Amino acid sequence: MLSVVIRNKNQEKDLTFLLKNLRERYADDIDEIIVLDNLSADGSKKVSELYKTKFVTIEKFSYGESANIGAKESSYDIVVIFSAHSFPVSHDFFKLIKDKFKGRENELAGLRCLHNINDYSDYINNLSSVADYNKAGLIFAGSAFNKKIWEKYPFKKDIHTFEDKEWSKRVIEKGYKIEFVPSIFCYDIKRNKKQLFFRTKNEVIGSYQLHHTEYTLVKTIKNLLHSSYKLTINYFVDLYYLAKKFFFMLKFLINKPGQFK
Numbered sequence: 597m598l599s600v601v602i603r604n605k606n607q608e609k610d611l612t613f614l615l616k617n618l619r620e621r622y623a624d625d626i627d628e629i630i631v632l633d634n635l636s637a638d639g640s641k642k643v644s645e646l647y648k649t650k651f652v653t654i655e656k657f658s659y660g661e662s663a664n665i666g667a668k669e670s671s672y673d674i675v676v677i678f679s680a681h682s683f684p685v686s687h688d689f690f691k692l693i694k695d696k697f698k699g700r701e702n703e704l705a706g707l708r709c710l711h712n713i714n715d716y717s718d719y720i721n722n723l724s725s726v727a728d729y730n731k732a733g734l735i736f737a738g739s740a741f742n743k744k745i746w747e748k749y750p751f752k753k754d755i756h757t758f759e760d761k762e763w764s765k766r767v768i769e770k771g772y773k774i775e776f777v778p779s780i781f782c783y784d785i786k787r788n789k790k791q792l793f794f795r796t797k798n799e800v801i802g803s804y805q806l807h808h809t810e811y812t813l814v815k816t817i818k819n820l821l822h823s824s825y826k827l828t829i830n831y832f833v834d835l836y837y838l839a840k841k842f843f844f845m846l847k848f849l850i851n852k853p854g855q856f857k
Contacts, residue, residue, distance in 0.1 A: 597627045597672035597674065598626060598627050598628075598672055598675075598676060598690060598694060599627065599629075599630060599670035599671060599672045599675050600628065600630070600676045600678065601630045601663075601666035601677045602629070602630070602631050602649075602677075602678050602679070602680055603632050603662055603678070603680065603736070604632065604633050604640055604680040605634040605636055605657070605680075606636045606638050606640065607636075607638075607640065607680040607681055608639045608643055610681045610785075611631070611643050611680045613683060614678065615629070615643065615647040616647070617683050617684065618647075618683075618684075619647050622690055625690035625691060626690060627671070628650065628670065629647070629648075629649040629650065630650045630651075630666060630670065631644045631651050632652050632654055632662055633651060633652065633653050634654050634655075634662070635654075635655060658753055658754070658756075659736075659751075659755065659757050659758075659798075660751040660752045660753045660762075661751070661753040663677065663736060663751045663759055663760075664750050664751050667741075667743055667746045673701065673742065673743045673744055674694065674740055674743070675740065675743050676690065676693060676738075676740045677736050677738075677739060677741070678737065678738055678781070679737045679738075681737075681783070681784055681785040682711070682784070683782055684709075684780070684781045685781055685782050686780040686781075689780065689781065690779070692777050693707055693709075693777055696775070697742070700773075701742065702744075703772060703773055704742060704773050704774075704775065705741065705745045705764075705767040705768075705772035705773060705774050706733075706740060706741040706745075706764070706767075707734075707739060707741075707777040707779075708732060708733065708735055708739050708774065708776050708777070709735075709738045709776075709777055709779040710776065710777075710779065710780050710781070711738055711780070711782065712783070714731070715776070718732055719776040723776075725768055725773070729761060729765045729774070732775075732776065733760065733764025733768070733774050734761070734764050734774060735760055736759070736760040737783045738779075738781040739760065740777070741763075745767060745772055749766055749770065751763050755806065756798045756801040757795075757799055757802035758799075758802040758803070758806045762805075762806050765806070
């Protein structure tokens with residue numbers, strides 16, 4: 597039996613597409629859908645009600661605690677967790693997950709699904725999560741985890757982000773397995789500048805908490821200079837090709853399409 601958990605905040609459009617996808621393409625594979633909503637001000641709740649999901653409001657959001665709430669609210673032992681802006685693609689997405697867990701409930705902590713070329717390459721090359729829990733551990737935009745093992749080792753509430761990687765590292769050290777599964781999903785989000793800055797802040801703190809990444813004033817200044825250099829170069833490159841496009845269009849308009857060389 598399988599529960600799907602979706603973390604959402606003000607993503608009515610993406611949530612609608614995801615729920616439509618789940619209900620229409622995977623109705624026979626899913627036993628329960630739960631939307632974890634962080635005080636959305638849009639129509640996310642109405643969308644959830646339309647597609648008959650369990651809607652749970654989270655007032656004080658944290659990545660680790662939201663995953664804990666998702667696990668607590670789930671009725672079944674296999675929990676597949678998505679972001680609202682990700683969605684399954686392969687027709688056998690959930691069947692492959694269920695097949696992987698069969699008979700391995702006491703050893704398999706989770707499964708990482710595939711969403712980009714790096715995942716696919718690591719899957720083909722049999723990268724072990726023991727060797728690299730970051731690249732082969734869970735990613736909560738699209739992964740499955742074992743609720744029975746979660747009950748022994750809940751997600752950490754106080755980590756700013758990378759709660760999926762922290763849990764992967766911890767359960768692997770306890771002797772459990774995390775593996776790839778060739779269930780393919782799409783991850784698509786367009787963040788504005790404010791959202792990108794918010795993500796950067798969380799990743800800096802999360803990297804320090806989990807990986808003990810060393811940050812210094814010298815590295816910070818070097819990063820600023822490097823980013824400024826790339827920004828300047830990209831600006832002039834974009835300007836150059838904008839001008840080329842303009843003059844190409846002028847030439848195209850002057851010459852009739854049939855005579856254009």
